[in-house]
Amino acid sequence: MTLKKSKIISTIGIFLLCFLFHFLYGWVPSSITSIFFPVNESIWEHMKLIFSAVIFYGIIDYIILQKFNIKYNNFFTSLFITAFTIIPIYLAMFLPVYYKIGQNMVITIGIMLVAIIISQVISYKILKSKDFDKLNIVSFVLIIISYIVFAYLTYYPIKNELFFDTEQKSR
Numbered sequence: 053m054t055l056k057k058s059k060i061i062s063t064i065g066i067f068l069l070c071f072l073f074h075f076l077y078g079w080v081p082s083s084i085t086s087i088f089f090p091v092n093e094s095i096w097e098h099m100k101l102i103f104s105a106v107i108f109y110g111i112i113d114y115i116i117l118q119k120f121n122i123k124y125n126n127f128f129t130s131l132f133i134t135a136f137t138i139i140p141i142y143l144a145m146f147l148p149v150y151y152k153i154g155q156n157m158v159i160t161i162g163i164m165l166v167a168i169i170i171s172q173v174i175s176y177k178i179l180k181s182k183d184f185d186k187l188n189i190v191s192f193v194l195i196i197i198s199y200i201v202f203a204y205l206t207y208y209p210i211k212n213e214l215f216f217d218t219e220q221k222s223r
Contacts, residue, residue, distance in 0.1 A: 061116065065112060065113075066109045066171075069104075073104055073105055073108075076088075077089040086203075088100070088202075094217045096215045099143070102142060102168075103139060106134055110131040124179040126183060128188040129188050129191040130175045130179050132192075133175075133178060133191070134174055135198070142164060145167065
């Protein structure tokens with residue numbers, strides 16, 4: 053297997069994890085699952101879902117890279133940058149459509165797939181670049197800090213449209 057093939061598999065894996073993660077908090081509601089998975093239908097919670105899918109699939113990706121002895125550099129840097137940048141990539145495509153036509157599941161899922169593909173291209177390029185050494189440690193710490201921010205904003209959301217639960221709106 054090559055690095056390129058592993059990134060194609062990652063795209064599919066992340067895409068599938070997004071569907072699973074969408075429902076996980078509903079199946080197993082707890083303070084732990086609320087940190088990683090969406091607790092409502094707000095845009096913010098869906099960004100947490102995509103971030104978590106990238107991070108959690110990273111564990112599987114790491115195992116694949118090791119099992120097939122695939123050469124790579126900057127694993128944690130790639131993982132953090134991919135998980136972090138997928139959010140603005142998704143929002144840049146999603147929000148104009150959302151504000152123009154509203155919520156459309158097919159379009160939303162299509163945009164999510166495109167964002168995942170773009171993020172995996174970024175991941176591939178980072179994994180193929182020269183070793184960033186200490187930036188990998190910083191990236192690992194930033195992943196942990198990101199989840200602290202997600203946890204805080206889950207329980208203390210900002211009064212902003214991104215944090216508004218769309219299911220509450222329709223009631």
